[in-house]
Amino acid sequence: MAETLQNLGLGFSIALQPAVLLYAFVGCVVGTLVGVLPGVGPLAGISLLLPATFGLTATNAIVMLAGIYYGAMYGGSTTSILMRIPGEAASVMTCIDGYAMARKGRAGAALAIAAIGSFVAGTVSVVALMLLAPPLASFALRFGPPEYFALLLLGLLVLAYMSGGSMVKSLAMAVLGLLLGMIGIDQMSGYFRFSYGIVELGDGLGVVPIAVGLFGIAEVLATAGQEVPPQVLKPKLRDLLPSRQEWRDSVMPIGRGTVLGFLIGIIPGSAHIISSFVSYAVERRLSRHPEEFGQGAVAGVAGPESANNSATSGAFVPMLALGVPSGPIPAVMLAALMVHGVSPGPLLIKEQPELFWGFIASMYVGNLMLLALNLPMVGIFVNVLRVPYSLLYPSIIMFCVVGVYAVNGSVVDVGIAIVMGALGYILRKLGFETAPIVLGAILAPMIELALRQSLAMSDGQYTIFVSRPISGTLLAFGAALVLLNLVSWMARGLDWRRRIPLDEKGENS
Amino acid sequence: MWTTDRIGGSALCLLAVLVMWESRSLPLGSWRNPGPGYFPVLLAVILLVLGGLVWAMGGGAALIAAVGWGEARQAVIILAVCVFICLGLERLGYRLTMLAALLFLVWLVERRSFVTAAAFAFALAFGTYYLFDTLLRVPLPRGPFNV
Numbered sequence A: 001m002a003e004t005l006q007n008l009g010l011g012f013s014i015a016l017q018p019a020v021l022l023y024a025f026v027g028c029v030v031g032t033l034v035g036v037l038p039g040v041g042p043l044a045g046i047s048l049l050l051p052a053t054f055g056l057t058a059t060n061a062i063v064m065l066a067g068i069y070y071g072a073m074y075g076g077s078t079t080s081i082l083m084r085i086p087g088e089a090a091s092v093m094t095c096i097d098g099y100a101m102a103r104k105g106r107a108g109a110a111l112a113i114a115a116i117g118s119f120v121a122g123t124v125s126v127v128a129l130m131l132l133a134p135p136l137a138s139f140a141l142r143f144g145p146p147e148y149f150a151l152l153l154l155g156l157l158v159l160a161y162m163s164g165g166s167m168v169k170s171l172a173m174a175v176l177g178l179l180l181g182m183i184g185i186d187q188m189s190g191y192f193r194f195s196y197g198i199v200e201l202g203d204g205l206g207v208v209p210i211a212v213g214l215f216g217i218a219e220v221l222a223t224a225g226q227e228v229p230p231q232v233l234k235p236k237l238r239d240l241l242p243s244r245q246e247w248r249d250s251v252m253p254i255g256r257g258t259v260l261g262f263l264i265g266i267i268p269g270s271a272h273i274i275s276s277f278v279s280y281a282v283e284r285r286l287s288r289h290p291e292e293f294g295q296g297a298v299a300g301v302a303g304p305e306s307a308n309n310s311a312t313s314g315a316f317v318p319m320l321a322l323g324v325p326s327g328p329i330p331a332v333m334l335a336a337l338m339v340h341g342v343s344p345g346p347l348l349i350k351e352q353p354e355l356f357w358g359f360i361a362s363m364y365v366g367n368l369m370l371l372a373l374n375l376p377m378v379g380i381f382v383n384v385l386r387v388p389y390s391l392l393y394p395s396i397i398m399f400c401v402v403g404v405y406a407v408n409g410s411v412v413d414v415g416i417a418i419v420m421g422a423l424g425y426i427l428r429k430l431g432f433e434t435a436p437i438v439l440g441a442i443l444a445p446m447i448e449l450a451l452r453q454s455l456a457m458s459d460g461q462y463t464i465f466v467s468r469p470i471s472g473t474l475l476a477f478g479a480a481l482v483l484l485n486l487v488s489w490m491a492r493g494l495d496w497r498r499r500i501p502l503d504e505k506g507e508n509s
Numbered sequence B: 001m002w003t004t005d006r007i008g009g010s011a012l013c014l015l016a017v018l019v020m021w022e023s024r025s026l027p028l029g030s031w032r033n034p035g036p037g038y039f040p041v042l043l044a045v046i047l048l049v050l051g052g053l054v055w056a057m058g059g060g061a062a063l064i065a066a067v068g069w070g071e072a073r074q075a076v077i078i079l080a081v082c083v084f085i086c087l088g089l090e091r092l093g094y095r096l097t098m099l100a101a102l103l104f105l106v107w108l109v110e111r112r113s114f115v116t117a118a119a120f121a122f123a124l125a126f127g128t129y130y131l132f133d134t135l136l137r138v139p140l141p142r143g144p145f146n147v
Helices: A002-015 A018-036 A042-049 A058-083 A089-103 A107-140 A145-162 A167-180 A199-203 A207-223 A244-265 A271-286 A299-314 A316-322 A328-339 A353-386 A389-408 A411-429 A435-457 A469-494 B004-025 B038-060 B072-092 B094-109 B114-135
Strands: none
Touching: A002 A018, A002 A107, A002 A353, A018 A042, A018 A058, A018 A353, A042 A058, A042 A328, A058 A089, A058 A107, A058 A299, A058 A328, A058 A353, A058 A389, A089 A107, A089 A207, A089 A271, A089 A299, A089 A435, A107 A244, A107 A299, A107 A316, A107 A353, A145 A167, A145 A271, A145 A435, A145 A469, A167 A435, A167 B004, A167 B038, A199 A411, A207 A389, A207 A411, A207 A435, A207 B072, A244 A271, A244 A299, A271 A299, A271 A435, A299 A316, A316 A328, A389 A411, A389 B072, A389 B094, A389 B114, A411 B072, A435 B038, B004 B038, B072 B094, B094 B114
């Protein structure tokens, strides 16, 4: 512990140097702007600025790129809350209750809770990163394809089990999402599936077109033609701050989201995407008022926002400790380090302590900078709600289009978003939830690959999933969730008293 | 009785059957060594079962007629504008397509004055182009005469 503190001291001596502070600040500002603009996500932001870091020292480069990464995660909540446009998969769950809070005049509170939740999660997870990186990284390495398959399956089951409505409907939506994820080239055989000669579909359906369509465009379709249009909100200064009750309701979700996000974030692969989904589902299940979820529950913003920021730090664990990127963004950052002649891995902490600890300390500083940047901007951002909806929704449509187009420069993606918008509108009218579709579409290629790799490893033996301790435990947990739901459904069906009219029970007498 | 869940369940079953039909050209592989068609067919079977369950348990859901569809007309118009944007983006360019789409929505659909609508559409179409294409170097399509 004393050694860790000593090393952290070394890190702060580097992170507080004027040049490092400047690059952290530039990274945070660019990241926040990139996050606020729909479509220009952290990956695009980092990729655009990567060449600009070639002339910097390795420490300055990684500090600036990390600033863009978590700055974008902070900023990503803004359009989700104000316009219901998720810039990326991690912001999807924030759309639901964040936007509902905004329509109730609590946009300032939602943005402030998101910023503070992100700050707490970011800071706490950096402590965890500092203390637990080496042991957690070796645990994460024990995740092979069977464990990965079990984890992803569990993620889908947790989301379906903990969603507010019927588990069957949620599972059906998740399977629909998985089927959408089947479109494109099969990763193991190279076969084109369901692409009908459209070359762009070879890469599959992107997450951004699906999420923007199901949330952003569907929301406009459902709202713009209402007989009573959404009222123009004029937030007052006192409305910008969360109330005491909102603070109280946020504390535990922020804590749970932080732990959950970090643990999921360390797993190599793109499992960190499910952190905000799982956090939302857990909060809804644990809430005393689950019916408030979807209607503007503050826990529905605090939990997922904390989880996705915590997962950001968690994602650095395998990258720094093992040299294994846990997703596309850490992979780009890894490439940036390698350009500077640094090879992340088990020896990085010993061989280049200034870089590792300077990076860790700069994350503390960066989180503080982001809080200082984001809280005052809440008052500026909420002014979007002053725009009449008749002018706001055409702008939302335009931002949805530009956001989707910007990802790949493909008009096919815009078409996909429009189709998803129409689908989301119809599903909404029929009372189906759309979030499981997004999760299913994200996980489909990974879950299929993990299943087939596992079977290749075991020569076709399905027992591999239960014979390995981690995957066996995860699957047992998933089976328990399904059984629990089945039992509670049967108990409801057997409860004959529920079917007796009130007057027969004598309650009207 | 056509309830929302019955319609949703039926649609899911139909989709599942369609996926199975479309998967017939993909090698299925075997139980032990799945091919590219295995997972889609497996998912389609699960969707068929779940769609059937949604249908079977959906008798007590809201009647489809009881769901308000008052905004559907405007939703169709907005969807048509979206399709126009999609088709026009690479033919007319970002600025002209957005200008036309925004002008149509604000002036004709929302019945704002022409001057307000034109000023709003022009500022937004050209302003966002400048922000994304010029400042952020996110290439957006250009139309005739490089507009």
